[in-house]
Amino acid sequence: MTPTVRVQTEAFDIAAETAALAGGRTDVGGIASFVGITRADDRLARMVLEHYPGMTERAIAAIARDAAARWPLTGCTVIHRVGPLTPGEPIVLVLAASAHRTAALEACAFLIDWLKTKAPFWKREEFASGDSRWVEARASDDAAAARWTAGS
Numbered sequence: 001m002t003p004t005v006r007v008q009t010e011a012f013d014i015a016a017e018t019a020a021l022a023g024g025r026t027d028v029g030g031i032a033s034f035v036g037i038t039r040a041d042d043r044l045a046r047m048v049l050e051h052y053p054g055m056t057e058r059a060i061a062a063i064a065r066d067a068a069a070r071w072p073l074t075g076c077t078v079i080h081r082v083g084p085l086t087p088g089e090p091i092v093l094v095l096a097a098s099a100h101r102t103a104a105l106e107a108c109a110f111l112i113d114w115l116k117t118k119a120p121f122w123k124r125e126e127f128a129s130g131d132s133r134w135v136e137a138r139a140s141d142d143a144a145a146a147r148w149t150a151g152s
Contacts, residue, residue, distance in 0.1 A: 003064035032108035040087030
């Protein structure tokens with residue numbers, strides 16, 4: 001399984017990406033999905049995401065290959081947006097396809113948990129007041145990702 005990984009400024013089409021992953025295949029029993037949306041916490045005007053081109057895509061592809069090693073995936077798509085995003089805009093799409101729902105659901109959860117903690121993105125929040133701040137890692141994200149390493 002070769003994952004589809006894209007880092008882009010453009011919006012993505014969830015239906016088109018899901019159809020492309022299914023591709024008329026008969027070995028896909030289910031596709032689990034996660035769509036992250038930019039929140040308007042604390043009067044946020046926009047979120048600006050930065051990354052290192054090439055390095056970020058390689059890191060995401062490694063996370064997707066790890067998911068495929070853990071679960072019997074027939075396909076995987078991860079699209080993460082960068083640049084300025086306003087509240088309500090989609091920021092990330094994760095799709096995991098498998099013959100069975102449990103594998104697809106667990107792989108999807110793993111992918112988003114590890115993207116939050118292991119993918120090299122830098123986020124800056126910009127507020128209506130003109131103030132801005134860099135988003136720091138959260139203990140809750142680390143705790144969510146830790147469940148996938150328990151016992152290993």
